[in-house]
Amino acid sequence: MARVFTQAEAKQLGLPGRKALEIVSGKKGAQGITLRLAEIPVPQPGESPRGPHQHYHFEECIYVLSGTGTTYADSGEFLLKPGFSFRDFPQIMTVDVLCLRPEADFLRVGAMPPATLIVVYRAPEDADVPALMKQARALVIPAVGPKLPLSLFANASVKFVQITGAGLDRLDLAALKQLGIAVANVPGGSNQAVAEYVLTAASVLLRRFAWADAEIRAGRYREVRARMLTDNLFGLDGLTAGVVGLGTIGSAVAEALYKNGCKILYFDPAPRDPRAAAAFAAESVSLEELLKAADVVTLHVPLLPSTQGLIQAPQLASMKRGAILIQASRGGVVDEAALAASLNSGHLGGAAVDVYSTEPPASGNSLFALEGEAAHRILFTPHIAGVTRQATTFLCRSAWRNVERVLLANEPPLDRAC
Secondary structure, eight states: OOOEEOHHHHHHTTOOSOSOEEEEEEEEETTEEEEEEEEOOOOOTTOOOOOOOEEEEOSSEEEEOOOTTOOOSOOEEEEOOTTOOGGGHHHHSOOSEEEOSOHHHHHHTTOOOOTTSOEEEOOTTOTTHHHHHTTOSEEEEOSSSSOOOGGGGTTOOOOEEEESSSOOTTSOHHHHHHTTOEEEOOTTTTHHHHHHHHHHHHHHHHTTHHHHHHHHHTTOHHHHHHHHHHHTOOOSTTOEEEEEOOSHHHHHHHHHHHHTTOEEEEEOSSOSOGGGGGGGTOEEOOHHHHHHHOSEEEEOOOOOTTTTTOBOHHHHHHSOTTOEEEEOSOTTSBOHHHHHHHHHHTOSSEEEEOOOSSSSOOTTOGGGGOOHHHHHTEEEOOSOTTOOHHHHHHHHHHHHHHHHHHHTSOOOOSSBOO
């Protein structure tokens, strides 16, 4: 998180006689320099530092407070020394990790980085990000977001990028490999969350829960119940599910559907582990065969040139009438205008959309223009199929362990992508 300063170093910075402090972050504002400091108990020889740290944020002057387990000779306050320049700050605080994910995300799930690492948190658009890229040893980014420009890595000191998720499409892996920058992700951390999402979304759409909710709110309880009984709606048991992409997540989804009584078909030219398909009796078929046979089609492929526009009007038209499509892969895999047209025509029974061609999606997205029953046959979610407290905790902790492995233990990263 930040470097521990000895008493002598603290005095050099103009701090009163404290035993140990750490500078967590710093910035220049209209009123001068803002430093974020944390007091930490000083261990005896052979002891490990105690935690968690208490953080205090101060502006203009720093009030140094006594913390639990810490004994100080005095107390008081100090002003930043005359002549202190924000330009000096990078020399004072050497950056180990630049993190482009908010610190609050990690605090929320109790998955903070090792205290021995100096981590600076920024938003990708912050003006000092390029400069920090020339100081930091590692970069940590979330899996979801716009593609990072390759220019950000030009002349950078960063030699390792850790993604706090599975997606790799924010980075130009081939170019980073040429620059000698290693990239690692956390595959499999959101498997269970995505599987739960697919089961839930499929059930909501097959059994028309969203439509029933709207009808009951409009005072049409008797009518909607009679219609649902007459239509004799399907559950999952006995249906054919088509899984497009049998990677780590696709396999977890297929297994969950299988356990709920579905027959499993899958399409994947290069499955991660072909033997795993045997565990859920999955049959490998072409995409065309899968679309024609499946009652539920669920997508779990990365966004690559080969998957861009994978599902367009011809593919949607080839699906069974009344089938369900679940789009929880990456925006751009499905032609959204074609999907809207298929729902409007009544050909598709429903769709769950968790990812969009642009995120946030544009207000003019054709899916938002659906009306009447078609509007009740689509379920929108904001790219959270793989997001649960449990999944986020696993992903964040795994990411920081890998950073620690590379920067502190000098070992190669796990799950290296390039």
